Amino acid sequence: MVEKPKSASSARVITVTSGKGGVGKTTTTANLGVALARMNLKVVLIDADIGLRNLDIVMGLENRIVYDLVDVVEGRCKLRQAMIKHKQFPDLYLIPAAQTRDKTAVSPQDMINICNQLRPDYDYVIIDSPAGIERGFRNAVAPADEVLVVTNPEVSAVRDADRIVGLLEAENKGPGKLIINRLKPDMVKKGEMMSAEDVHEILAIKIIGIVPEDENVVPASNSGIPVTLNEGSRAGVAFRNIARRLNGEDVPFLPLDDNQGLFARISRFLSGGD
């Protein structure tokens, strides 16, 4: 396929990955999509999992699926036909995952082709990677201009994130940027959870966001309304801040508790770290 020349307003393709499952990739993808759309940007979200659909239900779009990613790849529909427009944000679209069990249905080149078709007309393409390090992960990062690595401050998640960081470097997609999700400041204060500083020291990549544990997140998925749209949610604020940072704004990190010292230390080392 002949690549279209990139226009001046070519989309940034961003892949959200983690290694470990269940750390918040889909929640992050959905919320970043909505946050960017709220900023009047044109966004396409792609659920790159093969066989397990998640992004659609978290976004409340599960009843609107007609075509999916594999239909596009196998030529059963045009790309446009698989793009579900969001009810609230007309410039926010979702391309849902297929429910086939054939992991080879999509190739890295297919993903690159699809993203190249989207680049001229949108500001962001955000790809929700599956968990793991096999084909699905490679498909998801193949077209990426940048990669966001989501982790939790917990041993398995950080170990897997480290593996991902290494793989990204090997595939020339590094360094990724880190999102530390589900941090519980009270547990950190008691010494029962790794702090953002601890995770940053171990993984040694720049942090783009720290999202606190927030009981508003599950009700948000339950209702299909991403938590970013809940003004009272701290996780929502964190996701909106990540969107702003992606867009080039210098947004200070949320104070994780009322301890000014902790906040000041985090701000200082995070702005200096890379």
Added chain:
Amino acid sequence: MTSFIDRVFGRHHKGTGTMAKERLQVVLIHDRFNLPPEKMRAMKEEIMAVISKYVEIDRDSVDIALEQRDRNSSRIRAEIPFNPGKRVHDPDEDVPDFVTASNSEPRKDDT
């Protein structure tokens, strides 16, 4: 937060957050270079075997470890004490000239 028993035995309470960080730092060095403990053991045995061909080493005091300052700079640090007094006899080695030279004359205290 230390329990009474902990205090009696002088054990300080190390938070599990710190434990997690320390354990991760150790395990990640092995993960990153595909040198899990079993491979490290095999490598250590081979290193000791090679060094043993040249000097007699003190196996129990050998320390071979991975160190990593940051993601891009890492090293294998090996401390291998050996006994400098004893030379390991290598049958393939030529006998040095000064040994054969002294054998051609009787030593003064041989009588």
